[in-house]
Amino acid sequence: MARNRYDVDEVLEDSFDLGQLKRLASYIKPYGAKMAAIIILMLTSSALTMVVPIFIRNVMDDSIPQKDMKAICIYGFLTLLIALYAAFALRMKIKTMSVIGQSIIHDIRTDIFSHLQELPFSYYDDRPHGKIQVRVVNYVNSISDLLSNGIVNTFTDLCNLIFILMFMFYLDVKLTLVCICGLPVLAVVIFVIKKKHRRAWQIQSNKQSNLNAYIAESINGIRVTQAFVRERENTGIFNQLSNKYRKSWMTAVKYNFAMGPSVDIISMVTTSLIYILGVRWILAPNAELTVGVLIAFTSYIGRFWAPINTLAGFYNSLLTAISYLERIFETIDEEVEVKDAPGASVMPTVTGDVEFDDVTFGYEPGHTILDHISFQVKAGDTYAIVGPTGAGKTTVVNLISRFYDVNSGVIRIDGIDISKVTLKSLRSQMGIMMQDSFIFSGTIMDNIRYGNMSATDEEVVNAAKTVCAHDFIMEMEHGYQTEVNERGSRLSAGQRQLISFARALLADPKILILDEATSSIDTETELVLQQGLARLLKGRTSFIIAHRLSTIKSSDCIMYVDHGNIEEKGNHEELMATKGEYYKLYMSQYEFLNVG
């Protein structure tokens, strides 16, 4: 699949609605008993409140004419009791349902977030990050109302409907049948617009996602935007997205608004039918229907359609929620490409022998990056990987950490096939420093400690000292407690590299991977750093990718990678002697001296 952009809707096949609802039901299930209790409470409460009009009628018809003040007071007192019960039921409902609703949201959110942790790089690379975020945060929130109010109200309404229906059947079967013949009509109306209705909300959720993605990117890329004076264009794009969002919202919401009037009109048509047929049946020669029954019946029609009206409202919020739910479940169902093999064992403490045995790999089918590569690294050795940009250097180290699975061949660490051990036990024994040094918002101390959560402050400081980060950290106003954020605050790129370097070291890895780890660090710092590192690298296998050859000259072995193959291999002296690609690369460093 091609990568997704902020202005491209994410595709989604039309799946069967009930599937999403069943999924949701499985989240609701644990709270079923509690919800049932609340529904019963609400039903008793609504049954009791129906008694109040009867009290009023009794007072007017009987007590007042009889001047029975005592009876009136009793009715008043009973009403008060009912009021207190209704208030109590309402309180219990709010109390319980907000807990249940929020618990379900909490559960869904945990599931989607936990699953996201397992998804491979490619999932994150293929779409703007704002679109992932909107699913975990905003979409999940959007179903909260459905959960905390919708479900209980629906059940209460359904029960009310059944009560009234039973009562109507008891009054007159034929008239009841006429009355419910409005339901199929309503069903047809709903069914006819359903596809468009649902599509409208799907589009809306897409537009929301696009807008969110653009906002996220605008904030993260603000420096470039200001440097390139793109404010006006970006505002234009933003407003376009914002407008599409508004339009999609208006379209979708109109379907919702159409629902109420549709129910009203259908109910009025059936009511009219009942009047017409009722009058005819009364006047029929051998009439079974009496005037009294007809009048009583007409007063119930309204009560029959009122819950249907609220159910239609529930249907609206359900359709809205489904367009969010399907996105949420889609993410939870996203297949984990790199995962623990069934019965994967725990990687024993690593010594550090690494072997690539005939490894072939490509990110996309038909596009091979590494072509039948084999090499062995002895524990404790330092291996440098050089070659032109895009030759596959980073790919090699990505495979060691099993960020991707090889297409063919085997990678072994200490003779163990890495696809046979758990990811956690494998990766936790590696320290990886990537080209991009990501800083979390928090203190510098927290950021370094990320490598090893149980490290003491002293250990963190020592790691920082080893990578020459201590001095600049201490120069900051709050030292290690200085707050930094994702965009790095005032840290320079080199400083961020040093911090993530310290982070990698603190993990005390047996295998250390440095991918352009020192590209933005000055020579002097690098020298001191290397002295410290030489000590640290002892007993660890390390892979170094660097363009600055001074960084790698002293490695035990240097591999020159190009065109998916290892073109040359050997230590600096050996490679210089063969006068091949590495030699050329090395000499090119000095070319400028001639030019000058």
Add this chain to the structure above:
Amino acid sequence: MSAMKWFLSFLKKYRGHMILGLILTIAISVLSTVNPYISGLIVDQVIRKGEVSKLMPLIGCLLGTTIIIGIIRFFYQVVFETASQGVLYDMRDKVYRKLLEEDFSFYNKKRTGDLMSRQTGDMDAIRHFVAYVIYSICQNALMLVFALFMIFTVNVKLALCMLVVLPFTAMCTIKQSKEVHPAFQRNRNCFSSLNTLVQENVSGNRVVKAFAKEEYEISKFEKENDKFYDAQVSASRIWMQYVPIFEVLSYVLTIILICYGGYMVIQGEITLGQLVTVNGYLWMLNVPLRMAGWLVNDTINFVTSVDKIYHTYKEEPEVKQPVSGVVKKQLQGEIEFKNVSYRADDEDIVTDIDFKVEPGQTVGIIGSTGAGKSTIMNLLCRFYDTTEGDVLVDGINVKDMDLYRLRDNIGIAMQDVFLFSDTIEGNIAYGRPESTFEDVKKAAIMADANHFIMGLPEKYDTIVGERGVGLSGGQKQRISLARALLKNPSILILDDTTSAVDMETESYIQEQLKHLPKNSTKFVIAYRISSIKDADMILVMDHGRIIERGTHEELVAAHGYYANAFHHQYGEIPEEIKRGGK
């Protein structure tokens, strides 16, 4: 200006919508009384009295009114929704523009997730308020006033007695508002934190995986997720206390009707018929009372969100467009730093920077990590304002220049490469969206990026992920260089732009830079001596100060920092080079 005033300034534009919507709401309330009346006629005249001929016309009226009500109901909801989406659109636009205006200092302190919450979750509370809460409040208030008025016309004493509930209602409303406000504030904060956490987790997914910290991330998330849950539930604990009170108050009216009303009839103060009439209006008092608690909630939620958004909105950037800035379309590229210092958070970032560059010259800047090299460039682009001293371009203080024109004349390839999730072509053309494909390609060739781009499956149409994931560091740097070159700027800044490319590529790029279409003034920040050796002037920086300056030869001869770095990098020059060279 207060947050509310700010909000009203948006609503003003949709005054027409609001008034129309309210009129329609009233029309509906009036029309709703028609159908029960007609139904009554049908029962009385057709069913009881058997005047069958009247049935069809009456049913016609019934259906007609229903259809009219349906149409109006649909219409007024659309009207309010349109207004609310309009307010939101305008507000989003205003806030977005402000975000683009905010300076680097602002972004250094703000978390992305917080800023995003303002544009998403908080906006949603406003949508709900304008689309639904405003008319609900009006509708309920109208109902209440109308019913009270009708009851007053029936009997003043009974009406006054019913008014007793109003002070209680008012008291509860005020108390609930006060208590629920901090709860909603907490809600919004928890929402923000959750948003930030998820956002960073997604952005930092590579680090999370590299350190096998998935479980830790999940536990961190659980903490925020729990907090969010707690905030929501404890807020509901507050309205759980009030909403039932309003329910009881609504029943109190019925009790008053039964007991006091009954008493009055017995005493002969009112007739039974009058009591029946009052009973007919009672639901119009009940409904608003029952709604009161919920409406208070929605309103306070809205107030909290407006506060949040406005709080972010009103932060003024320190770097501001001058009122009447000097507009110079084409800069020459003469640059002078006059005793410039910049301090932030009580920390000296750069001190006493003083140099002058003629148009077309190349300045190399080298120095230790965090020495302030990038800061100097940020001051030149006016991403920050100097604390002391002046930066002059073509003899004009940058603070007096049109901000956008200044920046438009500068092409910068930043150290921290940020690419947008867009095609490669779109990324290179970022500063010049109108440029032709040929121009884009030319810039890519100059940055030695064309070659690898053509090797990608979809060439220039390849979409690169956010931050350019999927490309190597060197490839990203070259795209960012092409982006800067395409601007054909008067001043070109390369901030550590070739650190991740190999030597051959670098020398190719350097050769290209010598033949730019415009004789740009160039700044090259680098750690590799090879990148800056040919510069007309090299500035060596340490701890925010320029410690050495001169040409390569001069600096090597000076045996200082620069000479040291040179020897470290090229210490043992191979014999062949020495022989072949000089």
